[in-house]
Amino acid sequence: MTPTATYRLQLQPDFPFSAAARAVPYLAALGVSHLHLSPVLEALPGSTHGYDVVDHGSVRAELGGEEGLRALAGRAREYGLGIVLDIVPNHMAASPRHNKALWEVLREGPASPYARWFDIDWAAGGGKVLLPVLPGPVGDELAALRVEDGALYHGEELCFPLAPGTGELPLPELLDAQHYRLAWWRLARTELNYRRFFTISELIGVRVEDPEVFAATHAKILELVRDGVVEGLRVDHPDGLADPEGYLRRLGEATGGSWTVVEKILADDEVLPAGWPVAGTTGYDALRHIDGVFTDPVGAEALERRYREIAAPVGDRGGYWAGTVRRAAYKVIFHELAAETEALVRTAQRVCAAEPALRDHAPWALRTAIRELLVRVPVYRPYAAAGGPCPEAAEAAVSEEAVRQAKAVFAVEREATAVDVVRELALGRLGAGPDRAAFCARFAQTASALRAKSVEDTAFYRYVPLLSANEVGGDPGHPSVSPERFHAYCLRLARDWPATGTVLTTHDTKRSADVRAGIAVLSQCPERWDELLAQVAEAQGPTGTPAPDPQVAWQAWQTAVGFTPASDGGPPDGARMVPALLKSVREAGLHTNWTEPDPLYERAVTQFVESGPAGPARGTVAALNRALAPHVRASALGAALVHLTMPGVPDLYQGTEREYVALVDPDNRRPFRTGPPDDRTVITTAALRVRREQPGVFGESGTYTPLHAAGPAAAHCLAFARTGRVVTVVTRLPYGLERAGGWGATELPLPAGRWREELTGREVSGAVPLGELLETFPVALLTAL
Numbered sequence: 001m002t003p004t005a006t007y008r009l010q011l012q013p014d015f016p017f018s019a020a021a022r023a024v025p026y027l028a029a030l031g032v033s034h035l036h037l038s039p040v041l042e043a044l045p046g047s048t049h050g051y052d053v054v055d056h057g058s059v060r061a062e063l064g065g066e067e068g069l070r071a072l073a074g075r076a077r078e079y080g081l082g083i084v085l086d087i088v089p090n091h092m093a094a095s096p097r098h099n100k101a102l103w104e105v106l107r108e109g110p111a112s113p114y115a116r117w118f119d120i121d122w123a124a125g126g127g128k129v130l131l132p133v134l135p136g137p138v139g140d141e142l143a144a145l146r147v148e149d150g151a152l153y154h155g156e157e158l159c160f161p162l163a164p165g166t167g168e169l170p171l172p173e174l175l176d177a178q179h180y181r182l183a184w185w186r187l188a189r190t191e192l193n194y195r196r197f198f199t200i201s202e203l204i205g206v207r208v209e210d211p212e213v214f215a216a217t218h219a220k221i222l223e224l225v226r227d228g229v230v231e232g233l234r235v236d237h238p239d240g241l242a243d244p245e246g247y248l249r250r251l252g253e254a255t256g257g258s259w260t261v262v263e264k265i266l267a268d269d270e271v272l273p274a275g276w277p278v279a280g281t282t283g284y285d286a287l288r289h290i291d292g293v294f295t296d297p298v299g300a301e302a303l304e305r306r307y308r309e310i311a312a313p314v315g316d317r318g319g320y321w322a323g324t325v326r327r328a329a330y331k332v333i334f335h336e337l338a339a340e341t342e343a344l345v346r347t348a349q350r351v352c353a354a355e356p357a358l359r360d361h362a363p364w365a366l367r368t369a370i371r372e373l374l375v376r377v378p379v380y381r382p383y384a385a386a387g388g389p390c391p392e393a394a395e396a397a398v399s400e401e402a403v404r405q406a407k408a409v410f411a412v413e414r415e416a417t418a419v420d421v422v423r424e425l426a427l428g429r430l431g432a433g434p435d436r437a438a439f440c441a442r443f444a445q446t447a448s449a450l451r452a453k454s455v456e457d458t459a460f461y462r463y464v465p466l467l468s469a470n471e472v473g474g475d476p477g478h479p480s481v482s483p484e485r486f487h488a489y490c491l492r493l494a495r496d497w498p499a500t501g502t503v504l505t506t507h508d509t510k511r512s513a514d515v516r517a518g519i520a521v522l523s524q525c526p527e528r529w530d531e532l533l534a535q536v537a538e539a540q541g542p543t544g545t546p547a548p549d550p551q552v553a554w555q556a557w558q559t560a561v562g563f564t565p566a567s568d569g570g571p572p573d574g575a576r577m578v579p580a581l582l583k584s585v586r587e588a589g590l591h592t593n594w595t596e597p598d599p600l601y602e603r604a605v606t607q608f609v610e611s612g613p614a615g616p617a618r619g620t621v622a623a624l625n626r627a628l629a630p631h632v633r634a635s636a637l638g639a640a641l642v643h644l645t646m647p648g649v650p651d652l653y654q655g656t657e658r659e660y661v662a663l664v665d666p667d668n669r670r671p672f673r674t675g676p677p678d679d680r681t682v683i684t685t686a687a688l689r690v691r692r693e694q695p696g697v698f699g700e701s702g703t704y705t706p707l708h709a710a711g712p713a714a715a716h717c718l719a720f721a722r723t724g725r726v727v728t729v730v731t732r733l734p735y736g737l738e739r740a741g742g743w744g745a746t747e748l749p750l751p752a753g754r755w756r757e758e759l760t761g762r763e764v765s766g767a768v769p770l771g772e773l774l775e776t777f778p779v780a781l782l783t784a785l
Contacts, residue, residue, distance in 0.1 A: 001231050002259050002279070002499045004691045004698065005644070006036040006084050006651045010507055011060075012048040015671040017068035021075040026674055028079035030657055031688025034232060035076055036084045038507065040069055041220065044093050048669055049507070050086075051236065052093035052203060055100065056217040073229040084232035084259070087221055089247065090240035091197040094204040096131075097159040102204065105129070107161035109179030117213050119195035119205050121343060129180040132188035132201055133158055138175070141182075145171060154182075186595070192339040195442075197240065198449045198457075199336040205445075209242040214250055225255045232259035234282055234501070239264065239380050239448035242441040245275055252277040261501040261649075265452075265473045267379040272497065273393070280493075280500020283651060284473030287503050289489045290642055291468060291516060292481025293718060294635045296733050299523035300466055300479045306530065307465035311554035313590055321463055321477030328458035329375035331589065332450055340446045344370050347439045348425060354435070358421055365410070365418035372406035373398055373422055374443070380451045381444040387432030397447075398426050460510065461588035464555045466523055467562070468516035472508055479523070483718050483732070487706040490720065493647035494704040502648035504639060505656050507669055512653075512662040515562035517636040521628050522561065524735035532624050533557065536617050545611040548604040549591065556581055557621070560613035563661060566625035566632075574606075574614040580663040581609050631734040633679070634778035638730030640680055641779045642718070644687035645728040647704050657684040679777065686758045686781055690726060694783075697723040709770060711746030713737055717770055721751055727782040731774060743771035755782040 007027050009020050020035065027035065039050030042058045050060065059066040073083055096103045101114040106129060109115070110122050120129055134141045134154065144154050147167055152160040152174070166177040175182065183191070188201040195205035208214045224230040233255065238244040244262075252260065260278045266285045272278075333341060348366045352358040382397035384390050403419050410416035424430045426443040460470040469479035481489075493500060504513040511519070522529045536557060547553035556577075563577065585592055585605055592598040613621070625632070636659070644650050653660070654672040658680045662668035691698050702723040709717035716737040719729040729748060731737065747767040754765045757773065758781040764773065773780050 001082060002699065003032075003034040003082070003084065003232060003649050004695055005032045005688055006034045006232075006501075006649060007032040008036040008506065008651055008653045009038065009672055010048075010654060010669050011038050011040065011050060011063050012669075012671065013046060013062045014048075016062065017064035017072040019672075021072045023672065023674070024072075024075050024079050024081060028081055029685075031685055031692050032081070032652065033692065034082045034084045035072075036234065036651055037086060039086050039088050039236075041088075044095060044098055048666065051088050051091075052095075053088050053091075054093050054095065054098040056092075057220050059220070069224075070227075070229055082231035083229065084234060085221070085224070085230045086234045086236060087218075088236045089206065089208045089217065090237045091203040091205050094131075094194075094196070094202050096161060097157075099204075103161050106131075106178070106180045107163060109163070116210055117206055117216075119207055121193040121346070124343070124346060125181065125193040128178070130183055130187065130191050130193050131160070131180050132183045132185045132192060134182055134184050137184045138182055142171060145175075145182075147171075147174070152178075188339065189335060190338045190342070193343075195340075195343075195445070197237070198452055199332075205240065207242070208247055211250075214247070218251070218254065222254050225258055230258075233261075235260060235262045235278075237448075238262045240445060242445065243385065245273060245383065248276050248278055259499065259649075265380055265456075268475050268478065270379050270393075271492075273383055273391075280497040280648065282506075283501040283503035283648065284471075284506075285489075286493075286500075286643070286646065286648060287471060287509075288473050288475065289481050289486050290504065290639050290646075291471065291474070291513075291520065292479060293483060293486040293642075294517070294639055294732060295466070295469065295480040295520050296523040296736065297480035297482075299526045300469075302526040303523060303529065304465040306526065307554060311464075311550040313462060313549075313551055321459070321475075324463040325455055325459045326375060328462060329450060329454040330371075332454045332458060333371050333375055336453055337446060337450055340442075340449065341367060341370055341374075344439060344442055344446060347435055347442065348422065350435045351425060351430070351433075351439060352421065355430075358430075361418045361421060362415070365415050366422065368409060369406060369416075369418040369422040370443075372409055373402055373419065373426065374447055374450055375454075376402035376405060377447045377451065381448040382426065383444070384426070384428040384440055386428040386430070386437040386440040388428055390427045390429055394427055398423050457587050458589060461584045462551075462590065464551065464558070466519065467511065467555060467558045468520040468523075471510055471516065472506075483706075483715075486718070487704075487720065490647050490704050491706075494702065498647055498700040498702065500648045501651055502643055502646060503651050503653070504643050505653040505660065505662075505668070506651075507653070507665065509653075509668065510664045511559075511562060512660050512668060513639060513656065514636055514659050514661050515559075515663065517639060518562035518625065518628075518632050519558055521631050521635060521735060522558070524631065524733050525628070528624060528628070529558075529561075532561070532621070535620050536612065539617055539620055545607045547608045547612075548601055551590075552581070552585060552605055552608065555584060556609055556613045559663070560618065560621045561625065563663065564613075564618050564621040564625055565661075566622055566629045573618075574610040576663060576667050577614040578606050578609050580667060581605055583664055628735070631738070634731045634734040637679060637683055637777065637779050638718070638732070641683055641687060641728055641730055641781060644684065644691070645698070645722060645726065645781070646720075647698075647702070652684070657681050682759060683777070683779065683781070690758060690781065690783060694725060697725045705751075707748060707750075709746055709748045710767070711744065711770075713740060713743050713746040713770070716740075716743075717746065717748060719748055724751055725784045727751070727755065727780075729770075729773060729780040729782070731778040734778065743769070743774070746770045748773065750782070751784075754785040756785055757782050 042055035044052040197203035382394035384394040406419045407416040428440040469476040705721040707719035749767045
């Protein structure tokens with residue numbers, strides 16, 4: 001069953017299945033068709049997200065176990081709701097103490113039946129798995145190691161199995177006798193010999209491309225689907241898999257074609273591979289288009305120019321988004337993904353050694369070619385298979401231009417031919433065979449990790465002219481989307497992916513939609529931003545706590561604009577802003593980072609935020625927000641209504657049916673709570689009711705028709721019709737609209753017939769004046785009578 005709308009709930013020990021069951025009547029009244037649950041399989045104790053799975057065969061006890069999940073499903077059915085479940089096929093927690101499959105591999109080594117579960121390069125580790133978990137070099141940690149109850153312990157938290165017959169050996173010999181090598185955590189960067197999730201060594205990759213591994217890791221999920229407990233699936237990070245399309249085909253066959261969406265980040269103008277048997281993505285591409293259509297391109301360019309003048313990091317002065325991305329990619333590939341690069345080099349060496357025509361490519365040349373091509377992949381990954389046909393999109397992802405640029409790095413032309421070899425291997429065009437298949441898959445997997453870490457987790461925190469554009473799937477270099485481009489995108493969805501997912505806020509967004517709307521309005525009035533910076537500098541005076549650098553000041557004050565209530569600024573809120581800003585500077589990696597933090601710099605950031613944007617100066621920010629509040633409201637309500645009525649299945653994140661102000665995780669993963677209704681609630685319930693009552697209008701046979709206003713303010717209206725029965729009208733760029741004198745004589749010609757405006761009850765027809773239609777709300781939802 002295809003949902004009409006889903007509602008995401010973040011399950012955690014403080015919000016288990018029983019709490020979700022209590023929310024069911026409220027969510028049913030809201031009008032969604034399905035609950036969208038975060039992962040429910042057994043995870044690390046205390047996990048607040050569930051992506052660190054440790055046992056695929058059981059439902060998480062901390063949430064209420066399988067009995068609690070089935071009770072929640074029963075409660076949901078009583079109210080006409082189904083369940084969509086988030087699943088994690090790519091990785092598990094690399095905690096031997098809790099991950100019993102990994103425990104057996106470490107105890108028995110390559111002979112373990114579970115060894116095939118994980119991508120482990122045993123040869124690279126000298127027959128051992130590197131476990132980079134110790135707080136210091138192993139020689140410094142010997143005193144903390146002890147054998148107890150047949151296991152090896154480090155302190156109270158770390159526990160490891162012992163190979164049979166080794167428990168009585170002296171400690172040095174005991175360590176040497178294991179199928180693993182305990183090591184300092186810092187060795188993970190260069191020495192790791194198992195595939196992990198991105199750069200997180202605590203999450204080990206799972207080989208679901210193996211049919212037996214797929215069966216073992218999906219048995220419980222498929223049982224829940226067969227029993228009707230689960231009706232749809234959200235697949236986390238399919239780009240981490242060796243063969244995403246093959247996995248999705250197997251999953252689709254096993255579930256009988258249940259509605260399934262994939263957390264796939266599409267680059268600008270990239271399309272989902274047509275062969276994937278899914279309904280579409282989870283919706284970050286929709287988020288980018290919705291946010292973009294409410295962003296003023298002229299003001300965004302002005303902010304970018306001003307940012308480069310006064311706040312851009314020294315290395316990016318005079319530079320642009322593309323340059324920041326490239327520099328971030330080099331930083332990640334040389335440091336965080338060094339181990340993954342070496343795994344590719346070893347595989348390429350084996351391929352070359354086995355083929356006379358490919359010999360004599362030095363390891364350094366292959367390494368250089370791999371790095372230079374990876375940093376030039378403009379999407380998350382190419383989709384190719386060794387020995388199979390090479391799709392056009394894969395060739396574009398590892399382009400001839402990328403080859404030309406990569407070769408320019410080499411001083412000797414004949415050595416540069418290593419780039420050709422690497423490209424052909426990456427595109428699967430050097431034939432089949434285990435090593436060729438391994439390289440093709442691992443190149444793609446590494447490309448996705450590099451893209452995520454260099455763009456989402458580095459460049460988004462280094463290049464910050466307009467923070468609202470720095471969102472998952474976004475393009476900060478081109479933050480604005482024209483109405484024409486938005487309509488073209490929606491027409492494509494209606495034609496090709498009518499049941500795709502769409503989102504505005506998720507558990508992974510760096511700022512909630514309301515925070516982004518508050519910041520995006522600055523693109524309509526960049527002069528007000530300049531005024532704010534001058535005002536807060538004057539208010540702080542010479543005795544105030546300065547920012548450690550201009551970029552931190554820029555993003556902290558912009559964050560405050562989106563985060564500060566317009567009422568009176570409220571009490572200081574450093575408890576939420578400081579962690580978000582500290583995460584920003586650590587991810588940027590310019591002055592501090594996660595592995596080599598600079599305490600003095602971070603203390604300076606903390607003191608600045610607490611004494612400025614999150615402190616007394618909040619009043620100055622609140623004064624600006626009061627002036628901009630009507631425009632922020634118009635943009636936020638417009639984005640919400642567009643999201644709920646455009647092609648696709650809207651997913652509401654917990655709490656976003658009303659104003660929801662949240663920063664990056666963990667701020668946006670707090671337990672779900674209901675709150676008082678507001679304008680957003682009125683619009684949300686109206687739109688969800690219309691979707692529920694007229695599913696055919698929004699379903700797979702529904703259509704999308706752009707509507708165009710006429711008159712002096714036509715550019716400020718975005719409108720469209722769904723299947724000739726429902727019309728959405730929203731206000732674009734309201735600050736400019738007000739400065740131009742309002743709607744004036746601007747009208748919107750409606751499709752033939754009479755229409756009821758669902759928010760006010762008015763009936764209209766023909767060419768309706770927008771000043772009248774949008775008098776009460778800055779948006780309108782019309783249904784045909």
